[in-house]
Amino acid sequence: MHADPRQQLENKTDTQNGKDPDTYMSPLLVAARHGTTEMVEKILEIQPAAILDVDPANKNIFVLAAEHKRFEVLELLREKFSNMKSAFRAVDNMGNNALHAAAMYRPGRWIGIPDGLQMQVETILFEAVKKSVPEYILRGSNNDNMTPKQVFDHTHAMLLETSRTWLKETSNQCSGLAGIIASVTFATSTAIPGGVTEKDRPKLENQLGFTIFAASSLIALSFSVTSAVVFLTIANSRHEKRDFAKKVPRMLFFGFFTLFISIAATLISFCGAHIYILGYKLKYAAIPLYALVVLPITVFSLAQFRKSYLQLALATFEMKIDDSG
Known part of the structure; x- marks a missing residue:
């Protein structure tokens, strides 16, 4: 059985004498560790030999x-310093190259991100690093005879199962909410405010409120049913690691988008029908009143939707991830 690469890749200086690991690194390594690309570029321009610096665990x-x-x-190193090929081939004391290190899952790194989306971020970053290193590194093996892909599979096995559970629970909850909205909108979409005439025509068909009610209730019904189907599909699928790079976030994005539209359309249809209850008493004051009722709910829903899912989903669309592997 393979030893856990998580322990192999642990920086031995992290706990040495209780000091910050930066204490045992050169300025170039500290800049790289913290992602300060400007400093990395400046140091290498002034002192190219610094690229050979290593820490106590022999990590360059x-x-x-x-x-x-x-x-x-x-990416900076590959674009501007690709002539230093020997540094690309470097491995640490455990035989791990750069892609082995990228394949490592570090618990607690993505605080505040749901488990299902943590797998997405990890997959995207691994693929991004894979594209930033020379091709021969992809096939390299460490001292445990494990390739970077095997290290990724091994260290992310538990997160994968946790992500699948999170996806199933979240999808079941959202599909239940979408089902409730679909039931309500189906009942209201068949109702005709104000009744019908002797010729079976809606009495209020030429009123703006009736048009808003009819259109929004139909939209709410269509989008809620679509959302329920999408989330049921997610819940009943067994997603593989590669799915978390693009397929899963796109389905989540589409599911939450249709759910949000159905909620907003339901509120609008309610206001469109309810305006005939207060409209005659408040007249034009009824419209801003309904806007004040709907606006806080809409803004809150949109803020939560954007904060939790939209940014990550859009990041997935913007990054060109290779689905072939």
Whole structure:
């Protein structure tokens, strides 16, 4: 059985004498560890030989930058200092190259991000680092005869299961909410405010409020059903590691987007129908009153949606991830 690479990749200086590991590193390694690309570039321009610096665990700038997921530093090194090929081939005391380090999962790094999205971030960063290192590094093995992909699979096994559980629970909750909205909007979309005429035509069909009610209730029904189907699909699928780079976040994005639209449309349809209850008494004052009721709920929902999911989903669309591997 393979030893846990998590222990192999642990920086031995982290606990040495209880001091900060930066104490035992050169300025270049400290800059790489913290992702300060400007300092890395300046130091290497002034002193190119600094690229050979290593820490007590024999980790050079490439291994440290990859270990701390500083792929912007790796990209800089590959673009401007690719002539220093010997540094790209460097390994630490355990035989780990830069991609081995990038494959390592460090618990607690992504505080505040849900488990399911942590797997997404880890996958995206691993793929980004993979594109920033020479191709021959992909096939390198460490002292345990493990390739970077095997290290990634091994150290992310528990997170993968946790992510699947999180996805299932979240999708079940959201599909239940979408189902409730669909039930409500189905009942309201078939109701006709104000009744019908002798010719079975809506009495209020030429009123703006009725048009808003009819259109928004149909939109709410369509989007809520779509959202329920998407979340049920997510909940009933067994997602593999590669799915978390693009497939899972795109489905989550689409599911939450349709759910949000259905909630907003439901509120609008309610206001469109309810305006006939207060509209005759408040007249034009009823419209801003309904806006004040709907606006806080809409803003809160949009803020939570954007904070938790939208930014990560958009980041996935912007990054070109290789799905072939």
